[in-house]
Amino acid sequence: MSSNTSTPPPSGPTEAVPSTTFGPVFIGNIINWFLLGTLAVQLYIYANSAQSRKDPIWARLLICCVFLVDFAQSIIVTQEAWYRAVEIWGKTELLSSKIPWSGALISLLDGIVAWMVQSFYAWRIWTLTRGAWVRSLPILIELLSIMQFAASLAGTIGILNADGSTNSLEHIQSSIDTWLAGSFANDMIIAACMIALLYQARSRTVWVQSQSLYDRLIINTLQTGLITAVVAGVDLFLWEHYPAQYFHLTAAIILGKLYSNAFISTINGRVFREYKSNSQQSSSAGNSSGATDMGVQVHIAQQRERRIDAQTLAPPDRRKFAVDRQSPTAWKARPSSDDDSQVYELSALSKANQEESRNDANANAV
Numbered sequence: 001m002s003s004n005t006s007t008p009p010p011s012g013p014t015e016a017v018p019s020t021t022f023g024p025v026f027i028g029n030i031i032n033w034f035l036l037g038t039l040a041v042q043l044y045i046y047a048n049s050a051q052s053r054k055d056p057i058w059a060r061l062l063i064c065c066v067f068l069v070d071f072a073q074s075i076i077v078t079q080e081a082w083y084r085a086v087e088i089w090g091k092t093e094l095l096s097s098k099i100p101w102s103g104a105l106i107s108l109l110d111g112i113v114a115w116m117v118q119s120f121y122a123w124r125i126w127t128l129t130r131g132a133w134v135r136s137l138p139i140l141i142e143l144l145s146i147m148q149f150a151a152s153l154a155g156t157i158g159i160l161n162a163d164g165s166t167n168s169l170e171h172i173q174s175s176i177d178t179w180l181a182g183s184f185a186n187d188m189i190i191a192a193c194m195i196a197l198l199y200q201a202r203s204r205t206v207w208v209q210s211q212s213l214y215d216r217l218i219i220n221t222l223q224t225g226l227i228t229a230v231v232a233g234v235d236l237f238l239w240e241h242y243p244a245q246y247f248h249l250t251a252a253i254i255l256g257k258l259y260s261n262a263f264i265s266t267i268n269g270r271v272f273r274e275y276k277s278n279s280q281q282s283s284s285a286g287n288s289s290g291a292t293d294m295g296v297q298v299h300i301a302q303q304r305e306r307r308i309d310a311q312t313l314a315p316p317d318r319r320k321f322a323v324d325r326q327s328p329t330a331w332k333a334r335p336s337s338d339d340d341s342q343v344y345e346l347s348a349l350s351k352a353n354q355e356e357s358r359n360d361a362n363a364n365a366v
Contacts, residue, residue, distance in 0.1 A: 017092075020245040022084045025103075028253030029081045035257035036074045042264040043067050051270050063267065066116055066260045073109040076102045077253050097166050104159035106249075107179060110256040111152025114183050114228075117263045118145035121190045128197050137193055141186055148182030151175045169243065180236035183255070184229055191225030220269055224262035231255055 043063070046052050052060060080102040088094040122141040129135050154175040162168030169176075195218055202214035235251035242248065 020247070022081075024246045024248075024250040025077075025081050025084055025253070028250040029077050031250070031254050032074055032077055032257055035254060035261060036070060039067060039070060039257065039261050039264065042261065042268055045268050046264060049268070051267075059267075062116060062120060063264060066113060066263060069109060069112055069116075070256055070260045073106070073113075073256055076105050076109065080106070099159055099164040099166060099168075101160065101164065103249075104156050104164065106252055107152040107176065108156040110252065110259075111149040111179060113256040113259045114186075115145050115149040117259045118142075118186050118190065120263065121194070125190070125193050125197065137189065141189055141193075144182050144186040144189070148179050148186065151178035151182060155179060176239060177236070180232055180239065184232040184236060187225060187229035187232060191221060191229065194221045194225065217269075220266065224266055228255070228258050228262060231258055 046063065080100050083100040083102065088098070119142060122138040122145065125141065126135060126138040129138070152175075155172045158172035158175060159168050162171075198214050198218045198221065202211055202218075205211055205214070231251050232255060235248050235255060238248035238251060
């Protein structure tokens, strides 16, 4: 009699339940590949944008490295799903007693991606801050990033040294706790720092378009920064309360993809803002009834948005712009302590010119 290979594996009271051991890996793998697709689309948008050619070489290499590590992570997670669904079919006891080498690498790859992304934000905050005590925050962010990466590496080594035995989880629990808690705390600090810096810059500007841009950047920071912190916190909670059910693996599998997607979407935000700015410029140029001052104001607003976006990958330029009193469109560089001094001066100059024009008209009428 031939054996029926479609018969489900036997179950017993002492055996693992596939729905709680393989199920989280299966769900996480599906979401993981979906997020890889969105990451590939974002990489394509970045590679074909004019902004990518303006970015420094290290920034482009960082983006490529993040994508390559996440692509390798997707393949490794798929191997773990194959191992649990195919290689150990009919051996449900191995679901709760054996961790494949691919499963051991999940924390390491997530830690690498988190380290690269958080280091970028630490550098970005460093370039946007001035005070010595404020610059201690990006140093703290970088130290926490290195700590969570080292903890993820220690967890991977601990599992591999134990030949994938689940008994090793008791010995590496502190490493996993440090990895997840470090990622969670760092994401919260980064989000708080970026929001504080953007809000401070918004409070100094007098230009409505700049205020709207800062509002969009703050919302984007909330959306991209807090989602990784929430998932890391959920992963930590499930790991602490349901370690035997492997529920935490779903969050652990997609955590790296969330970091990379949030990172590249932040970079690509400049592309869409540049496109919108160019569209507004074309509309402004096509409106022949618009005043000259309005055209100059639109030009200044667009220049302001480009400088704000340029701070994403380059330190802010110390050279500020002023307007020549004799020519509103003639620009000359000079140092300035106010980020929006050129906007304020332009606005004041525009009002002064309008007042002078009215006075001249009244004088001629008299």
